[in-house]
Amino acid sequence: MEANLAKRALLAGRPALGAPVTLGNPLAAETLARLGFDFVLVDMQHGCWSLDTAAAAMRGIVLGGSIPMARVQKNDFFAIGSVLDRGAMGLVIPMVNNAAEAASAAFAARFPPRGGRSQGGAGTAFLRELGYERWIDAELFLAVQIETKEGLEHAEEILSVDGVDGCWIGPADLANSLGLDLALPADRAKHEEAIMAILAVCKKCGKIPGIAGGLDAAKWIARGFQFVTTAADLTLLALQGRAVLEQLRAAAAGH
Numbered sequence: 108m109e110a111n112l113a114k115r116a117l118l119a120g121r122p123a124l125g126a127p128v129t130l131g132n133p134l135a136a137e138t139l140a141r142l143g144f145d146f147v148l149v150d151m152q153h154g155c156w157s158l159d160t161a162a163a164a165m166r167g168i169v170l171g172g173s174i175p176m177a178r179v180q181k182n183d184f185f186a187i188g189s190v191l192d193r194g195a196m197g198l199v200i201p202m203v204n205n206a207a208e209a210a211s212a213a214f215a216a217r218f219p220p221r222g223g224r225s226q227g228g229a230g231t232a233f234l235r236e237l238g239y240e241r242w243i244d245a246e247l248f249l250a251v252q253i254e255t256k257e258g259l260e261h262a263e264e265i266l267s268v269d270g271v272d273g274c275w276i277g278p279a280d281l282a283n284s285l286g287l288d289l290a291l292p293a294d295r296a297k298h299e300e301a302i303m304a305i306l307a308v309c310k311k312c313g314k315i316p317g318i319a320g321g322l323d324a325a326k327w328i329a330r331g332f333q334f335v336t337t338a339a340d341l342t343l344l345a346l347q348g349r350a351v352l353e354q355l356r357a358a359a360a361g362h
Contacts, residue, residue: 192228
């Protein structure tokens with residue numbers, strides 16, 4: 108797994124499509140990987156993951172033929188290192204509000220001389236056969252989340268930080284931070300304006316635009332976003348389960 112194919116697609120100008128996993132089940136992560144997603148994102152911030160189950164998920168994702176990525180719990184040197192030491196080849200850093208916070212994440216994510224990551228993670232043994240330390244800094248994809256009013260105001264300085272490869276907008280938290288009610292058409296328009304403003308900054312800075320697309324992922328790809336995730340495993344399970352149940356109930360009602 109020396110090549111981060113998802114990152115290479117992004118750098119070539121193509122979208123990379125991802126599935127977040129929150130349920131804490133490594134087999135669910137492997138199953139989504141086998142479907143053909145470019146990457147699977149282990150959500151340590153809002154998901155039910157421990158470091159041990161996350162490590163198993165990273166291996167399952169690679170076994171399934173996809174790229175393992177993770178959203179860390181918080182922008183913290185040890186939280187970032189712990190996930191990298193378990194095999195993540197891409198990172199999402201939540202709640203990045205200014206250039207200093209972005210620089211802190213970039214420092215924690217890569218080995219010296221580019222950063223300050225500590226060497227010795229036993230959990231990357233399944234990647235080490237290919238000389239892990241020699242290639243991971245270049246292949247790692249680091250995305251910061253711009254999801255607050257402050258982050259929006261400082262988007263250009265955040266995305267100008269060396270080592271930050273792109274962003275992953277959090278639309279729900281951005282709406283909350285801006286005080287927007289997405290049930291109102293005027294507020295929805297303001298929300299979309301803010302999102303597209305971040306996209307424009309990405310293009311200006313030469314960084315990859317990303318977004319937590321959810322069930323609207325196709326819409327955001329059409330708007331120019333590249334690092335895009337669909338709905339999480341819990342939502343996909345619920346939607347498919349509901350659809351099957353409705354079919355069964357319709358069939359049962361006919362008897």
